[in-house]
Amino acid sequence: MSHTGQDTDPAVAPASGPDHEFQTHVADGKLWLQHCKDCDTAIFMPRVLCPSCASLALEWRPASGLGTIYSQATLRPRAKPGAPERPPHSVVLVDLDEGPRMMSHLPGVSPEDIHIGMRVRARIDGDTGSHLVAFFPEESQP
Ligand SMILES: [Zn+2]
Structure with a gap:
């Protein structure tokens, strides 16, 4: 099934935050994970704080x-x-x-x-x- 992204689903209410960001990538056909820039931990489920060092410096990277x-x-x-x-x-x-x-x-x-x-x-x-x-x-x- 190929799904070429760029569709914003009108049925879904506008949202923000890590969960929404994750779903946006998934809807685009991609698995992305958050990475903590401070301790280099990969994170799932999406969250605001790094679960291992409580850093807020999280960034999204494509997962393998x-x-x-x-x-x-x-x-x-x-x-x-x-x-x-x-x-x-x-x-x-x-x-x-x-x-x-x-x-x-x-x-x-x-x-x-x-x-x-x-x-x-x-x-x-x-x-x-x-x-x-x-x-x-x-x-x-x-
Ligand atoms: Zn961390």
Whole structure:
């Protein structure tokens, strides 16, 4: 899915702050992380203060998007009567190469194909107004 940014979603109220900045990059198809200029820590979730040194000198940098699966939990949705059964899917914690840990999922990858220590790459999933950072197996890429 290629999404060429520059769309400001009219459904979303004007906002500011680190969360908004993060979402703006995500909506643009990019994963960016905050970095503390004082102690060089990469930061996620977006925030105003560095969590390790309380500095306010944070800047945004593009992330590599590469990470390693730290843990995996499989969710098995209970089918509602009359509704089609939904396949189990995984919620994962990914240790980004930059350091922070991020909760995400691997769309279209079945839980038994996900293992701890697996290398993954971030991808922005979703449509206008609701973009999510998802991951997919790094080795399966052409
Ligand atoms: Zn810091």
